Amino acid sequence: MTPRPFANQPLLELRRETERRRLLEALETLDRELPLDVPVMIAGESRTGDGIESVDPGAPSRLVARAAVASSGEVDEAVRAAAEAAKAWGRRPAVQRAETLIAAAAWMRERRFELCALEVRECAKPWHEADSDVCEAVDFLEYYARGAIELDAGRELIQVPGERNTLAYAPRGVVAVISPWNFPLALPCGMTAAALAVGNGVVLKPAEQAPACALRLVQALRAGGVPDGVLSLLPGFGDTGAALVRHQGVHAIAFTGSSAVGLEIISAAAQTPAGQHHVKRVVAEMGGKNCVIVDADADLDEAVPAIAGSAFAYGGQKCSACSRVLAHEAVSERLAERLAGAVEVLQIGQAEAFGVDVPPLIEAEAAERVRGYVGLADDAGAVAGRSPAPGDEGYFCEAVLAAGLPADSPILSEEIFGPVLALEAVPSVDAACEIIEGLPFALTGGLFSRDPATVAAVIRRLPVGNLYVNRQITGAVVGRQPFGGNRLSGIGSKAGGPDYLLQFAEPRVVSENTMRHGLVA
Amino acid sequence: MEASSTSSVDLQALDQQIAAVGAALAEGMASARRRPGRAVDDRAMKLTSGDRELRAALFRLVDVTPACRDLNDLGHHLAGLMESVGERPPSIAAAMRIADTKPGRVALGAAVAAGVRHMAHRFIAGAGPNEALRELGRLWKSGIGTSVDLLGEATVSAAEADAYAARCEAALDALSAGSATWPSRPSLERDSAGALPRVNLSVKVSALTPVLHPEAPERGREDAATRLRPLLQRARDLGAHLHVDMESLDSRETTLGLVGELLGEDEFVEGPSVGLVVQAYLRDSPEELERVLSWAERTPRGPAHVVRLVKGAYWDHESAEAQQRGWSIPVFEDKAECDRNFEALTRRLLDSRPLVRVAIASHNLRSLAHAIAYGRLRGGDDRDLELQVLRGLGDELATAIAGQGLRARVYSPVGDLVAGMAYLVRRLLENASNDSFLFAQAEGAPLADLLAAP
Numbered sequence: 001m002t003p004r005p006f007a008n009q010p011l012l013e014l015r016r017e018t019e020r021r022r023l024l025e026a027l028e029t030l031d032r033e034l035p036l037d038v039p040v041m042i043a044g045e046s047r048t049g050d051g052i053e054s055v056d057p058g059a060p061s062r063l064v065a066r067a068a069v070a071s072s073g074e075v076d077e078a079v080r081a082a083a084e085a086a087k088a089w090g091r092r093p094a095v096q097r098a099e100t101l102i103a104a105a106a107w108m109r110e111r112r113f114e115l116c117a118l119e120v121r122e123c124a125k126p127w128h129e130a131d132s133d134v135c136e137a138v139d140f141l142e143y144y145a146r147g148a149i150e151l152d153a154g155r156e157l158i159q160v161p162g163e164r165n166t167l168a169y170a171p172r173g174v175v176a177v178i179s180p181w182n183f184p185l186a187l188p189c190g191m192t193a194a195a196l197a198v199g200n201g202v203v204l205k206p207a208e209q210a211p212a213c214a215l216r217l218v219q220a221l222r223a224g225g226v227p228d229g230v231l232s233l234l235p236g237f238g239d240t241g242a243a244l245v246r247h248q249g250v251h252a253i254a255f256t257g258s259s260a261v262g263l264e265i266i267s268a269a270a271q272t273p274a275g276q277h278h279v280k281r282v283v284a285e286m287g288g289k290n291c292v293i294v295d296a297d298a299d300l301d302e303a304v305p306a307i308a309g310s311a312f313a314y315g316g317q318k319c320s321a322c323s324r325v326l327a328h329e330a331v332s333e334r335l336a337e338r339l340a341g342a343v344e345v346l347q348i349g350q351a352e353a354f355g356v357d358v359p360p361l362i363e364a365e366a367a368e369r370v371r372g373y374v375g376l377a378d379d380a381g382a383v384a385g386r387s388p389a390p391g392d393e394g395y396f397c398e399a400v401l402a403a404g405l406p407a408d409s410p411i412l413s414e415e416i417f418g419p420v421l422a423l424e425a426v427p428s429v430d431a432a433c434e435i436i437e438g439l440p441f442a443l444t445g446g447l448f449s450r451d452p453a454t455v456a457a458v459i460r461r462l463p464v465g466n467l468y469v470n471r472q473i474t475g476a477v478v479g480r481q482p483f484g485g486n487r488l489s490g491i492g493s494k495a496g497g498p499d500y501l502l503q504f505a506e507p508r509v510v511s512e513n514t515m516r517h518g519l520v521a
Numbered sequence: 522m523e524a525s526s527t528s529s530v531d532l533q534a535l536d537q538q539i540a541a542v543g544a545a546l547a548e549g550m551a552s553a554r555r556r557p558g559r560a561v562d563d564r565a566m567k568l569t570s571g572d573r574e575l576r577a578a579l580f581r582l583v584d585v586t587p588a589c590r591d592l593n594d595l596g597h598h599l600a601g602l603m604e605s606v607g608e609r610p611p612s613i614a615a616a617m618r619i620a621d622t623k624p625g626r627v628a629l630g631a632a633v634a635a636g637v638r639h640m641a642h643r644f645i646a647g648a649g650p651n652e653a654l655r656e657l658g659r660l661w662k663s664g665i666g667t668s669v670d671l672l673g674e675a676t677v678s679a680a681e682a683d684a685y686a687a688r689c690e691a692a693l694d695a696l697s698a699g700s701a702t703w704p705s706r707p708s709l710e711r712d713s714a715g716a717l718p719r720v721n722l723s724v725k726v727s728a729l730t731p732v733l734h735p736e737a738p739e740r741g742r743e744d745a746a747t748r749l750r751p752l753l754q755r756a757r758d759l760g761a762h763l764h765v766d767m768e769s770l771d772s773r774e775t776t777l778g779l780v781g782e783l784l785g786e787d788e789f790v791e792g793p794s795v796g797l798v799v800q801a802y803l804r805d806s807p808e809e810l811e812r813v814l815s816w817a818e819r820t821p822r823g824p825a826h827v828v829r830l831v832k833g834a835y836w837d838h839e840s841a842e843a844q845q846r847g848w849s850i851p852v853f854e855d856k857a858e859c860d861r862n863f864e865a866l867t868r869r870l871l872d873s874r875p876l877v878r879v880a881i882a883s884h885n886l887r888s889l890a891h892a893i894a895y896g897r898l899r900g901g902d903d904r905d906l907e908l909q910v911l912r913g914l915g916d917e918l919a920t921a922i923a924g925q926g927l928r929a930r931v932y933s934p935v936g937d938l939v940a941g942m943a944y945l946v947r948r949l950l951e952n953a954s955n956d957s958f959l960f961a962q963a964e965g966a967p968l969a970d971l972l973a974a975p
Contacts, residue, residue, distance in 0.1 A: 010847025015735035015771055128736060297588040297598065301675035308677075330590060341678020345731045347740070355737020450585040452601045 002095070003102055006146050008477060009109065009135040012116075014128055020354060023127055026113035027120060027352060034121070038067035038211040038235050040074050041218060043081040044228030047074075052208050052235055057124040057360040058350045058394040064122045065212035070205070070234035072243045078232035079249040082174045082201030085229030090171040090199030094152035098145035101193055104224030105141035108134065108185075108216075115185060115216060122212050123184045124351040124359040124395075129314050132475065136186035137217070139478035140496065141193045147501045148197035162515040169505035171199030172281065173251035176244045178205050178265070180257045181362055182317050184213035190478075190495050191254035191283075192217065196226060198504045200252070203232045205244050207257075209362050211235040245269060252281040252504060256319075259415070259441075259488055262286035266491070283492035283503050285319065285484055287415040288443030290473060292322050293432040293458065296330035298448035299470075300338055306472040308342045310446065311421040312399050313474065315358045317366075320444040320466070320474045320483070323416055325423040326432035332425035336403045339423065340385025343401045346419075348389050358387070358419050360394040367395040370418030373411050377402035377420070380409060384423070415441075429454055433461045443485030446473040463487060465494070530898040536974070538894035542925075543886055543972040549921025575610070578602040580946045586637050587940040595633050596626025634939075641938035644913035644945050645672070650695040653935045657696070658703055661719075664923035665931055666709045668721040668764055668909070669696060672936030672944050676728045685728040686748040690755055692935070696720040697759040708928055712904040714825055714875050718794055720761035723932065724752065726776045727768050735771035742779045749783060756793035764827065767798035769835045769842075770851055777813070785820055796827030796880070801863040802836055802852045810866055817877050829880040829909060830866055832859065834948055860888065860975030867892045874905050880930065882909035884918060887972050893927065903927055913945075 012019045038054075039046035049068025056062040070078070089097070108115060112134050119130035157165040175195035179188035188206050195202045206214030218233045234240055238261070245253055245268050255265050262284040269280035292310065294303055310322035327335045351359035361367045377383050377400055384403040389396035399419035405411055411422050426432045429449070436445060445464035449455055455469055465485040466476060476483040482497020484490050493499040582602050589595040600620035603613055616632075619625030647653030650669065657667045671692060676682045700719045710717050727733055730745035749765075756763040765780050767773065780797055783789065799810050810828075817826045833839075836852055843850045853859035863883070870879045871892065881892040889908055896906045903926065910918045912933045922929035934941060 008847055013846075013848050015774065017774070020736060296590060297585050297594070299584070299588065301677075304677045305675075331588075338677055338681075341680050342731065345679055347732070353737075355732075355734040355740040450581065450588065451598055452605060 002149070003098060003142075003146055006143050006479060008479065009105075009138040009142070011128075011135055012112075012131045014131070014354070020127075022113050023116055024352075027117040030114060030117040030121060034065075035063040036065040036212045036215065038065050038215045039233075040068045040070045040235060041233040042074060042078045042229075043085070043232065052211055052237075054122055054209060054211055056121050056394075057362055058352070058392070060364070060393060060395070062121070064118075065215075067208075067211035067235040070236045070240045072240075075203075075234060075240060075243040075247060076249075078203045078234055079174055079176075079244070079247045081229040082203050082232060083249050085227060086171065086173060086199070086201030089196075089201065089227060089230045092199070094149045094197075094199075097197055097199060098149050100221070100225035101141045101145040101197055102224070104193075104220040104226070105138045105145075107220040107223045108138050108141070111216075112138075115213075118212055118216060119184055120351045123181055123210055123362065125184075125314060126351045126356050126359050127354060130351075133183050133186045136183065136478060136496075137189035140186060140190035143478050143496060144190075144193045144197040144501060147498065148199075151198065151501050151505060157509070162513065164510075164512045164514050166510045166512075168508050168510070169198065169502070170508050172504060172506050173200060173278075174249055175200045175202050175252045175254060175504060176205065176247070176250045177202055178241045178244070178253065178255045178257065179207060179214070181207035181209035182314070182319070184210035185217060187256050188214050189217050191256070192221070192231070194495075194501055195252070195254065195504045196221070196231065198501055200504055201230050203234060203244060203250070205234045205236055205241045208235070208237050242268070246271075248273060248276040250280060251278055252283070254283045254504075256285040259287040262490075263488075281503060285490045285492070285495070286488065287441060288319050288321075288485060288489050289324065289413065289415055289439055289441045290320060290322050290444045290446075290464075291324040291326055291432070291436050291439075292446035292448065292473060293426075293429055293436075294325060294327040294331060294335055295429050295447070295449035295451065295454055296328040297450045297454075298328075298331065299450065300331065300335055302470060303335065303448040304338045304342050306448075306470075307339060307421075307446075308346070310472040310474050312343070312346055312358050312419050315361050315397070315399075316419045316421075317362060317417055318474050319485075319489075320476065321417075322444075322446060322473050323421060324412065325421065326426045326435060327423060328429065328432075329425040329427055332403075332423065336384050336401070336423050339421075340401050340403075343385035343387055343399055343421075346387040346399050348387055348396060348399060348419075350392070350394070358399050360396045361418060362395065364395050366418065367397045370397045370416060370420060373414075373416050373418065373420050374398060374400050376409060376411055377405065377422075380405055382409075413439075429458065433458060436462055436464070440488045441485065442487035443489035444468065444473045446471075465489065530895065535891075535894055535898055538898060539887070539890045540972060542893045543890035544968065545925055546886060546890060546918070546921045547968050547971070549924040550917040553917035553920040572606075572608070572610075574606045574608075575613070578606050582633060583637055583640070583946040584943045586633065587937075587943050589630070592627045592630030592634065593623055595630035596620060596628070597630075599629050599633055600626070637942055638938055641942040644934060645938055645941050646912060646933040646935050648935075648937055650692040650935060651699065653933065654696070654699040657933065658700070660919075660931060660933075661700070661703050661706060661709070663920070664706060664708060665919050665929045666719075666721065666907075667912075667931050667933045668723045668762075670723045670725075670766070670932060670934045671728075672934050672941035673728065674940075676731050678731050682728065682730050682744075682748060686752060689722060689724055689752050692722055693720065693752070693755050693759055693761050696722070697761060708904070708923075708926060712878065712928075713902045714878065714905070718760055718762040720759065721764065721930065722756070722761060723764040723766050724749070725766045725768060726779060727772055733772050733775055735774075738774040738778050741772070741775040742782065745775070745779050746783055749779060750786075753783060753789055753793060753795070756795075757789065757791070760793070762794040762796065762827070764796035764829065765798070767800055767831075767833075769838055770803065773809075777816075781816055781820070784822060784826075789822065791823040794824035794827065795822075796829055796878075798829045798831055799866065800831055800833030801866050802833035802839075802859050804851055804853060806862065806866060807869075810869060814869075814873055814876065825875060825878050827878040827880055827907075828870055829882050830863065830870060831882045832863060832885075857975040860885065863888050864891050864975070868895055871896050871899060871901060871906065874901065878907070879905065880907040880909050882932070884910055884915045886918075887975070889918070889922070890972060893925075 051069030052067035478496035482494030
């Protein structure tokens with residue numbers, strides 16, 4: 001049966017008190033169930049263990065989940081199981097595979113409040129961010145389910161008398177999914193759903209900081225009807241991921257995470273050891289150093305809240321987050337002053353408190369690292385505004401706006417992934433574009449300008465994968481803002497867009513001779 | 522609710538009364554419109570009303586004007602924005618031709634700047650409270666009250682919130698001092714419940730705090746309270762009225778919570794006079810009004826609370842935001858449905874007197890005539906109904922209302938002319954449908970159509 005046309009999952013209307021109350025109740029219920037056990041799951045078999053402790057970043061003494069660590073033997077087992085099970089899965093009609101994904105989406109939708117609560121606890125996602133993530137996960141399932149049905153019809157080719165030409169898409173085989181913690185449900189879900197929709201088997205290695213969210217994803221897909229073996233869950237650390245990437249039975253790798261790891265994966269995937277009869281396809285979504293340009297004619301009333309939101313929501317721990325503002329010198333001082341004021345009123349606190357702007361960072365190491373950058377800004381005497389971190393237990397880090405940094409400051413070039421924003425004055429929008437063109441990254445970018453000619457020129461010029469004009473630069477929505485970067489920010493086509501599924505499929509063309517001697521075809 | 526309030530008046534009598542009141546107001550507006558200079562403005566509005574693209578481009582131009590560095594830059598923006606207009610009227614096409622050279626752009630920029638200033642004088646009463654006093658006094662003498670609204674930038678920091686609060690306080694002082702010498706105008710200064718303040722200031726909660734969070738109304742409420750409390754004290758000491766405006770739905774809970782909390786405090790039992798707003802375009806506004814009325818009942822104070830009924834100015838915002846997020850649209854999408862709700866809420870409010878003082882704010886002749894007619898049929902005193910309009914859009918209506926011996930109040934923006942105009946236009950930009958009635962009227966729609974039941 002053809003599913004209804006795609007529509008984005010509505011967000012919770014958190015301005016209504018009833019919705020907020022339901023979330024808090026879900027959190028209370030979840031707290032009684034903690035810690036959760038996340039097993040290694042292969043071909044319907046589960047093995048529990050406690051090699052990973054996933055804690056609440058806001059209260060590290062609270063254990064959210066205990067997860068087993070998949071061994072290299074289990075990696076091998078999971079890949080073989082996926083290869084075997086994928087045969088039948090890939091033969092199923094696309095519509096049937098789509099139905100299982102849509103059923104998984106329904107499972108999540110029914111549990112959206114408890115899924116949000118889990119994200120709050122495991123990844124310190126503030127409520128509205130957690131809700132967006134759950135909605136995005138649902139969107140990916142629904143969107144790719146429909147996309148796979150469309151893809152299954154193949155593409156039209158030129159036909160001439162006497163031959164019949166078809167282009168069809170076959171699954172690649174086994175897809176390894178290596179996912180991050182910052183969108184703990186949506187990102188593993190998107191990569192997994194795309195691979196499954198096209199008929200592949202999937203082995204999922206989630207971030208060690210978010211195994212419980214990954215478990216919920218696997219539960220959703222199994223409840224939706226994805227057969228045992230087609231999908232395995234391998235919690236683990238970097239070496240589990242590395243073993244998976246190197247496994248000869250893996251045909252494609254979908255990765256979202258840091259540039260360092262991404263480049264390693266791309267390099268490892270390029271190897272074709274004896275006995276491996278394919279080149280691994282890699283879809284990698286990596287880092288960014290995302291800039292927002294503010295022109296002299298920008299509406300600062302609009303720019304200030306949008307920039308602050310882009311830079312500091314979820315503590316800046318989004319690959320799309322803004323980390324540099326390049327402001328026209330005619331407005332840079334005024335903008336710095338207003339942004340500093342906006343930073344000073346940011347509320348840093350526990351993710352579960354409604355209205356918190358900056359939650360604790362994901363782990364102690366992250367907070368330590370970001371504090372290092374804050375130290376650099378302080379040493380340079382460049383802190384223009386700050387909001388202090390609470391003294392609570394938890395991986396808190398203050399939020400900082402730095403202005404007037406020396407040109408060689410690491411704050412201006414390195415991906416910080418934390419609540420630190422740098423502002424620089426530039427003589428013109430052209431000069432800002434030049435700076436951005438010189439960066440190795442090209443993920444997201446922003447422009448505030450009210451001159452149509454400037455807007456058009458910047459659109460032509462910037463290499464970024466996602467450019468946002470006169471709005472915040474985070475919050476891409478499936479089907480509306482297909483997401484992904486260029487340059488060292490990523491390879492592969494945009495997630496949540498019409499081309500994404502192609503990466504998980506192999507095109508096959510058949511040209512059949514239909515000429516019959518003495519007969520008209 | 523609708524059934525219970527209408528059952529008490531004869532519908533036929535109501536219709537007749539509306540027709541009579543409406544005709545009288547229309548007559549009053551017509552003579553006000555014969556004022557010199559008015560025709561030019563109306564022609565300009567008419568020119569742009571027909572072409573949505575041109576209108577949007579001109580609005581965008583006014584919006585960016587304060588951010589332009591010089592006249593050359595302004596001329597450059599004019600040319601750029603006009604590029605997007607498919608069919609340009611001859612005057613605009615001619616302007617585009619001279620935009621290629623710097624002197625041409627400077628000349629265009631100067632024309633735009635003059636145009637914006639001219640427009641600003643129509644909509645803005647003055648650059649500051651002192652500058653506005655002359656205009657406010659002039660209106661007062663002609664029997665029209667005002668409510669001052671201080672225009673300014675959005676509040677994004679504590680310092681900006683403090684500055685807005687300080688401006689409000691200074692405005693209360695300046696207006697109190699300046700209005701003390703105004704002549705007595707009984708229709709504006711007294712209703713059957715008692716004295717009405719001469720000074721009336723509208724304040725916006727979004728300007729009183731930088732931390733408005735729809736999901737955490739207590740955050741904005743607590744922060745704004747620290748700035749609204751001193752303003753209430755000052756208004757009480759000066760005998761001024763403070764009206765807390767309603768903005769987008771995202772801030773409604775914060776706003777109502779803030780007013781509810783502060784007015785429950787002992788120090789405000791005897792004053793000041795305070796007002797709230799109910800937006801009739803919201804589908805849940807009937808329940809909202811009940812909430813407000815029951816709160817008013819639980820919170821008796823010296824001066825009765827004023828409830829201003831408006832249609833609401835954030836229609837496009839509410840509708841687009843809801844669609845972007847997948848929410849059910851909180852505002853009426855059908856104008857007639859919205860107008861019917863406005864009338865139902867008007868009746869409910871008029872029936873609730875003297876628990877609350879009633880202010881009906883609209884530019885819709887029918888809505889105003891309905892309020893007046895219903896109030897009279899219910900045997901109410903004309904003094905116990907206030908009618909409000911926006912400066913620049915409802916001036917002739919205000920004159921007509923005052924001409925009928927009714928109390929009119931003009932919501933009067935005050936602030937830097939160019940920046941303030943940009944701010945006002947942004948409101949209009951976001952609400953293309955805002956002034957449809959005015960255009961219908963400028964187009965010369967027959968009176969019977971304007972007064973037809975929605």
